[in-house]
Amino acid sequence: MKNRIISLKTIIAVLLVSIMIILSFSACLKSADKTNNGAEQNSRLEQSEKVSGAELRKEASSDAQEEELPTKDPQGNDIKIPENINAIAAMAPAIVEILVELGLGDKIVAIELASVGIEGVREDAMVFDMMAPDVEKLISLKPDILFASTISQLGGSEDPFKPLQDVGICVAYIPTSNTIEDIKNDIMFIAKATKTADKGRMLIDNMEKEIEKISNIAKTITEKKKVYFEIAAAPTIYSFGKGVFLNEMIELVGAENVFADQTGWMSVAPEVAVATDPDVILTNVNYIEDPVAEIKSRDGWQDMKAIKNGAVYYIDNMASSLPNYNIIKALWQIAKAVYPDKY
Numbered sequence: 382m383k384n385r386i387i388s389l390k391t392i393i394a395v396l397l398v399s400i401m402i403i404l405s406f407s408a409c410l411k412s413a414d415k416t417n418n419g420a421e422q423n424s425r426l427e428q429s430e431k432v433s434g435a436e437l438r439k440e441a442s443s444d445a446q447e448e449e450l451p452t453k454d455p456q457g458n459d460i461k462i463p464e465n466i467n468a469i470a471a472m473a474p475a476i477v478e479i480l481v482e483l484g485l486g487d488k489i490v491a492i493e494l495a496s497v498g499i500e501g502v503r504e505d506a507m508v509f510d511m512m513a514p515d516v517e518k519l520i521s522l523k524p525d526i527l528f529a530s531t532i533s534q535l536g537g538s539e540d541p542f543k544p545l546q547d548v549g550i551c552v553a554y555i556p557t558s559n560t561i562e563d564i565k566n567d568i569m570f571i572a573k574a575t576k577t578a579d580k581g582r583m584l585i586d587n588m589e590k591e592i593e594k595i596s597n598i599a600k601t602i603t604e605k606k607k608v609y610f611e612i613a614a615a616p617t618i619y620s621f622g623k624g625v626f627l628n629e630m631i632e633l634v635g636a637e638n639v640f641a642d643q644t645g646w647m648s649v650a651p652e653v654a655v656a657t658d659p660d661v662i663l664t665n666v667n668y669i670e671d672p673v674a675e676i677k678s679r680d681g682w683q684d685m686k687a688i689k690n691g692a693v694y695y696i697d698n699m700a701s702s703l704p705n706y707n708i709i710k711a712l713w714q715i716a717k718a719v720y721p722d723k724y
Contacts, residue, residue: 451574454553455567456531462551462574466525469575472511472542473530475703476555477502479568480528482584482706483577490522516544526551528571558704561592561626568706584706591709592633595716598723599635606719608636609659609687611649612702614666614675618649626704634716635723636661655682661719662687665711667698694718 450462470491471477477492481501489502493511496502509519511533519527524545531554533541542552553574558564565585572581608631613619621627622643631638639657640647662685666672673693682688696718701711716724 449573450576451553451570454555455570456554456556458554460551460553462553463525466575468522468524470509470519470522470524470527471496472509472514472527472533473555473557474499474699475557475705476528476530476571478703478707479571479584479705480575483572483575483580485575485577490524491519491527512541514541516541520545520548520550524550526553526574528553528555528574530554531556558626559624561588561629561708564626564704564706564708565589567704588706588709591712595633595712595724598716598720599633602635602720602723605635605637606660607639607657608661608663608715608719609639609654609657610696611654611662611664611666611672611676612646614664614669614672615651615679618651618654619646620649620654621646626708627701630701630708630712630715631719633712634719636715636719651679651681655685658685659687660690660692662693663696663715663718664693665696665698665701692718 450464452459452461454460467488468490469480469485469488471480471489472491472493474493474496477489477496477499480486480489481499486501487503489506491507491509492499492502493509493514495511497508507518507522509515511530527542527545527550529542529552534554540546546552553570555567555570558567565588568584569578569581572578572584609620610627610631611618611620612627620640622638622640622645624644625646628638628641632641639659640649662676664672664676669675673695676682676693677688687693694714696711696714700707700714713724
C-alpha cells in the first residue's frame with residue numbers, strides 16, 4: 382500500500398469507525414463532529430437489542446452454509462446478493478483492502494475518500510463521500526453490490542445508500558469490528574458474498590498462524606510492560622481501553638494497556654496520560670511530521686519512564702487503524718517495539 386499522509390480530520394474519522402471501529406475514523410472531521418463516542422456506542426447497543434452482532438457474523442461466515450450466499454449482512458439486514466458480481470462499490474477503506482486481497486480489485490467501480498491510493502484498485506474507480514454520496518452518480522455505475530460501514534448511517538436521519546436499495550442494488554452494511562474475531566468473520570462474509578470463500582479462508586488461516594506465533598512467545602513473558610497507545614495527538618489526544626481490537630493486540634504480545642480499565646475510544650487529558658507513567662509509548666498518528674518527536678518534546682512529559690528511556694515508537698497507521706488482515710503487520714510492529722528482546 383502506498384504511504385499516505387492523512388489529515389487530522391481523516392484520521393479521527395477513521396479511528397472512530399473502529400469504535401462501532403477505526404476505521405473506522407475514515408470520514409472527514411465534519412463527519413466526526415456529527416459522530417461522537419457515545420453515538421457510536423449507542424448505535425451498536427441498539428443493534429444488539431435486535432440481534433447479537435457476533436451471532437450475525439458467525440451466521441454470515443458459517444461453514445455449514447459454505448456454498449450459499451449470505452442472506453443477512455453483519456448488521457442483521459436481509460439482503461439478496463446477485464449470483465454474478467461484476468461491479469462492486471466499497472465505502473470503507475478496510476473493505477476495499479479486503480476486496481483487493483480477495484483478487485477483486487478490478488471489479489471495484491466506486492470507493493470513498495479515505496480509500497484513495499490503495500493499491501490494487503482499478504484506476505478509473507470513482508470516489509465518493511461515504512457520509513453524503515452522490516447517489517445518482519453512484520447508481521449510474523450500476524454496481525451489483527455495495528459494501529458499506531455502518532458509520533455512514535450516523536451522519537443524519539436517513540440512510541445515505543437507501544436510494545440504491547430502492548432501485549434494486551444490494552447494499553450490505555458491516556459494523557466496524559471491535560475484536561479480532563469480528564475481523565475474521567467480516568472477511569469471511571465479504572468472501573462468501575463475492576464467491577471467494579477459499580481465498581477468505583486462506584487470509585484467516587494466515588492471520589491465525591501469525592497470531593499463534595506471537596501468542597507462543599507472549600506466554601514466556603513474565604513481567605508485563607505497561608503501554609500507552611496514542612491515536613490522536615495533542616491538543617486533542619485520543620487513546621482507547623478494552624473493547625477495541627488494538628487493546629486485544631497489546632494483550633496478545635504480552636503487555637498491558639494503561640487504560641485497560643476503561644472501555645472504548647476515549648479522549649485523554651495530558652496530565653492523565655502522564656500519570657499512567659507507561660514503560661512504552663506507541664503512536665499511529667500520521668498527520669504531523671514527526672509524531673514520536675512531538676510526544677518526546679511535550680512539556681511535563683520528560684519525567685515519564687518511556688520518555689526517559691527513549692521507548693516511544695511509531696506503528697503503521699493504516700495497518701493499526703483498519704479492521705482487516707493487515708492488523709498482523711501492526712501486531713508484529715507492536716510486539717517488536719514493546720519487547721525487542723523477545724520478538
